[in-house]
Amino acid sequence: MADETPEAGAAAAPEAAAQQTPPQLKIRTQYVKDVSFENIAAQKGFTPTTPPQIKVGVNLDAKKNGDNLYEVILTLKVNAEAADQPVFLMELDYAGTFEIENVPDAQMHPFLMIECPRMLFPFARRIVSDMTRDGGYPPVNIDPIDFIALYRNEILRRQQAQAAAAPSGTA
Template sequence: MAETENGAAAAQPPQVKMNVLAQFVRDMSFENILAQKGASGEVQPDVTVQVNLDAKKRTADHQFEVVLKLRVDSKSKDAGEQLFLLELDYAGVFHIENVPDEQMHPFLLIECPRMLFPFVRRIVSDVTRDGGFPPLNLENIDFLALYRNELARRTAAAAQENEQTADA
């Protein structure tokens, strides 16, 4: 019976191993435009959040750097005037082993940002509060949906490009 268990264990693929080696703010900018203009009073904000991801292999074996780029733009609902602008590039260095090559790209752009996001959420909350606004608590980001949307966008763009070159 022990041989069967050992044989079954040997047939299983190796377990994915991931460690966060470092995480840090690569770049951050916060502009309190409302205070610069000298405006005061109650303002209803309209907040838009843009998310971009970047991943690259590092020179060390099994190390990758993933950067979550966030742009938070807040404008007044009534006049559309800029209240504040927050830009944040938050990076993580990951040691990843036993992920098949064909699955590495989605792993880097889905799983790694999931690990970084709670720290990004805290930074955004602290910076907006320290900048004179109520703390902005970001909703969870569905990185799987973001990844799928980007794949669909790229596929559509490639198809459109192929149609244009075929028509020429």
């Protein structure tokens, strides 16, 4: 048998591992924060003769609720029109409470706006599908959302708005 001797760097390995702990994300709760389905066509006695045009709006919000606890809200607004007449309007605020650890402060905002909504989306998508079906229409199956692109577009929009609002420095 060969003698086993610890390497010189072996003692430093546990300290390095402790410093490089990977991010941890735990979903504490998921819930419908607010939901509304307005069947406009049925209320007005309007029967669409053509398939409605569906528009989906997405909004995100997040806030800190305590040590390592964050609430993230995914808002989906589904608007259907046929022949320039409103058919239905559905709004859903689907939220989750997340416990997040080992994410640097500089990376927390993108983490909240990308990773957390990505986890909530399949559940919100199912609710939209069920509600539109229960409202008497074919189920609306929302296409997957690229939360990275959505985040980047919002950052770009904010930068452009700040640049437009800033007074010009030329005399």
